[in-house]
Amino acid sequence: MGRDHTQRAMVVVVTTARRPTPELRSGAEELATELGLEVVERAGQSISALRQRHGADGVLVVAHDGITYRVGDVTFFYHPSMAKVRVRGLQLGARDVTVDAMGLQPGWRVLDCTLGRASDAAVAAHVVGTSGRVVGLEIDPIIAALTRRGLLTFDPDSRALSEALRRIDVICADHADYLAQASSRSFDVVYFDPFFEETVEASGAMQDLRAVGSHGAVTADSLAEAARVARRRVVFKTRRGLCPPLVAAWRAVAGGKSRVEYRVLDIEES
Ligand SMILES: C[S@@+](CC[C@H](N)C(=O)[O-])C[C@H]1O[C@@H](n2cnc3c(N)ncnc32)[C@H](O)[C@@H]1O
Structure with missing residues (x-):
């Protein structure tokens, strides 16, 4: 899970806030069981002391205000990122370049192959x-577990976004495996947003996800399967001028001055 530069398996433990209630303890047990991890007593210790004591690379902390994942100096937790602003913009009639690239319409089925915090999915x-x-x-x-819980419990102070978050189905899977067994033409749009080789974001927004997420490249096989599974479009988010060769021949959709662009494969109706 995440990036492990040492090539050994990451050791992650689950704990609670410093003053655990029975509710927090059962939340920690439930999360640990789901992820096959060990729960360790917080016993008033700092996270770095806990990490040292248990030889852990990462610690999941179940607290009253949610779950955080602490790796090195990074703290990852669920939040809807830009989804709130983007949904509000759509409600006010603004355009959204991801929606435009997908050509999205009410009633369509979307498979997001790189969910992350589900901001695009929302x-x-x-x-x-x-x-x-x-x-x-x-x-x-871990990202799947935190995003799944966040989508069900986060209160975004926007009814439209709240309803959208609750409707997303989260599956912990490698998209290569999922696509290989998915039925042909079973989603209108298949979407990929892998990490860029180089960071585009000027600062924080994606840095915590980048630190804990998986950086595997999307393979030619996965793109071929996506083209079979999609009924209308396969959409690949990339960086302007740094488009991977595998999608270079696809139609480009760019948004304003953004350094991000989308490559779109239009599926021929048969
Ligand atoms: C750039 S982030 C996506 C951000 C997302 N669009 C959002 O709105 O939050 C890429 C995500 O894809 C995940 N990922 C990478 N390879 C994957 C694979 N083969 N199958 C499924 N998820 C993958 C990473 O762990 C990471 O969470």
């Missing part, structure tokens, strides 16, 4: 509405 779920469906695949079990 925007998609808002547009496709209750008659559509958004399934998100996340290879990292």
